[in-house]
Amino acid sequence: MAVSTVNISFQEELLEQIDRIAQKEARTRSELIREAARAYIERKKKWESIFSYGESLSSKYKFTEDDVIGEIKKYKEGKAGKNK
Numbered sequence: 001m002a003v004s005t006v007n008i009s010f011q012e013e014l015l016e017q018i019d020r021i022a023q024k025e026a027r028t029r030s031e032l033i034r035e036a037a038r039a040y041i042e043r044k045k046k047w048e049s050i051f052s053y054g055e056s057l058s059s060k061y062k063f064t065e066d067d068v069i070g071e072i073k074k075y076k077e078g079k080a081g082k083n084k
Helices: 012-024 029-061 065-082
Strands: none
Touching: 012 029
């Protein structure tokens, strides 16, 4: 696998936090930042998948954003009533 080197600018405080975590985990700064990038990309893919699924359901069943918000409110009200 080819590897490329990139230069990234960080505010000093953020870089210090990165270095502290890397040291605690016995990793290099580069390893920590690579892992953070991988985690971000994976999380982004999951959210895109969730939104895509939601969009397909809303098209299929003709849900609107207001319908979803209304259902969430109903659910919360029902849950709140059970806790009293």
